[in-house]
Amino acid sequence: MTVTDLDMLEIALVGVGKIARDQHIPAIAANGAMRVAATVSRTGGIEGVENHASLPMLLHARPDISAVSLCMPPQARYVYAAEAILAGRHVMLEKPPGATVSEVLALKDLAAEKGVTLFATWHSRHAAGVAAAKAWLADKAIARVRIDWKEDVRHWHPGQDWIWEPGGLGVFDPGINALSILTEILPAPVRLTSADLTFPENRAQPIAADLRFAGADGLAVEAEFDWRQTGPQTWDITAETDAGTLRLSEGGAKLAIDDAPQRVAGLGEYPDLYRRFAELIAQGESDVDVAPLLHVADAFLTGRRLATEPFHD
Numbered sequence: 001m002t003v004t005d006l007d008m009l010e011i012a013l014v015g016v017g018k019i020a021r022d023q024h025i026p027a028i029a030a031n032g033a034m035r036v037a038a039t040v041s042r043t044g045g046i047e048g049v050e051n052h053a054s055l056p057m058l059l060h061a062r063p064d065i066s067a068v069s070l071c072m073p074p075q076a077r078y079v080y081a082a083e084a085i086l087a088g089r090h091v092m093l094e095k096p097p098g099a100t101v102s103e104v105l106a107l108k109d110l111a112a113e114k115g116v117t118l119f120a121t122w123h124s125r126h127a128a129g130v131a132a133a134k135a136w137l138a139d140k141a142i143a144r145v146r147i148d149w150k151e152d153v154r155h156w157h158p159g160q161d162w163i164w165e166p167g168g169l170g171v172f173d174p175g176i177n178a179l180s181i182l183t184e185i186l187p188a189p190v191r192l193t194s195a196d197l198t199f200p201e202n203r204a205q206p207i208a209a210d211l212r213f214a215g216a217d218g219l220a221v222e223a224e225f226d227w228r229q230t231g232p233q234t235w236d237i238t239a240e241t242d243a244g245t246l247r248l249s250e251g252g253a254k255l256a257i258d259d260a261p262q263r264v265a266g267l268g269e270y271p272d273l274y275r276r277f278a279e280l281i282a283q284g285e286s287d288v289d290v291a292p293l294l295h296v297a298d299a300f301l302t303g304r305r306l307a308t309e310p311f312h313d
Contacts, residue, residue: 009278010037012058012065012089014080015072016045018160019094023123024071027270033278037065055080059087066090067117067281075167078103081118085110090117092277096176097121099167101290101297108288118286119277122180126273127252128266133239134185136257140241142186142215147223149178150234153207159313163205170205172296175225179292181237181252182221190215192295195303200311207311211299 011028013020016039025046028036038050040058045051052058058065068084069092070077077098084091085107097120098104104120111118124130151174153163162168169176183189190213198208207228213221235251244258255262266272280287 009034009067009281010065011035011067011069012038012040012062013046014040014055014058014068014070014084016041016043017071020071023270024069024094027268027274030271031274031278034274038062055083059083059089067092067277069277070094073162073168074099075162075165078107081107082110085114085116085118088114088116090119090277090281092119092273093121095120095122095180096169096173096293096296097288097290098293101293104288104290104293108286111286111288115284117277117280117284118288119273119280120288120290121273121277122177122184122289122292123269123273124177124180124252125184126266126269126276127181127248128264129248129255129262130181130184130252131266132255132262132264133181133246133248133252136246137185137239137241138187140187140243141217142219142239142241144240145182145186145219145221146236146238147178147182147221147225148234148236149175149223150226150229152230152233153227153311154313164203164311166204168205169296170199170203171207171209171225171227172205172299174227175209175223176292176296177251178223178225178235178237179295181248182223183289183291183295185237185239185248186215188216188219189291190219190221192298192302195299196306197299197303198306198308200308202310202312207308209299209303211295213295 039045040052067090071094193214194212196210197206208226211223237248239246247256
């Protein structure tokens with residue numbers, strides 16, 4: 001069954017902050033098979049849409065809403081997701097899907113027990129060039145992969161203190177997007193071998209990270225994440241293979257082989273996420289991949305901590 005075969009899917013948005021307004025609301029509005037039926041927000045929600053002060057209030061008042069999309073920071077996501085699943089609602093999780101690996105796996109088990117869909121999203125996997133990159137790399141011998149993921153935190157997360165607190169991930173909030181692409185396009189998994197994590201003296205989460213991975217047949221992967229880049233932003237992945245060099249740029253939106261641009265197309269990251277969510281619900285399935293989050297957890301477990309000057313917005 002496809003999205004077009006479904007009745008209108010009514011979705012409740014929980015957390016109406018920057019990511020919801022920038023991405024989720026427009027993506028749902030562009031999909032003719034679904035609509036935002038209600039919100040849970042302390043800031044008033046969306047004009048013209050009923051808002052509830054808490055998720056339990058919404059679940060009680062609107063038993064007709066079958067799906068919930070959670071857009072709040074990851075530290076609070078487990079409790080909200082568990083409440084929705086226990087109430088028999090399908091749940092979509094903004095990335096990262098939780099503050100810990102174990103809570104995401106617990107939600108996966110709970111969703112299976114209750115017979116509802118759980119979709120742990122990785123929006124960068126839905127960038128236009130990612131599927132084509134995966135297909136091209138499938139039969140290649142890959143020698144090296146280089147990731148450069150550098151952006152300005154003041155631009156993308158202004159005044160969002162939660163991201164610097166435990167569970168907020170710091171620079172891994174954008175960096176995990178790169179890891180979600182890496183784990184999607186490589187034909188075989190890699191393992192983290194070492195990491196350097198740079199923490200501002202006044203923050204609990206890193207502002208930069210250098211990671212090194214190893215894979216089969218001598219594959220080496222290096223990743224550099226940095227939240228201090230001003231000017232042009234950098235979201236690039238380069239893979240050197242026996243058949244040439246593949247390059248994903250602009251967060252996976254563009255693909256080139258040996259510097260020759262490749263034709264790619266797609267709905268857009270968030271529109272495709274909601275298409276996939278509806279598809280999973282129709283098929284009675286879940287999609288919960290914790291591989292990117294496992295790499296982040298390994299970096300925190302084994303990484304060397306480096307100190308840098310305090311960071312202030």
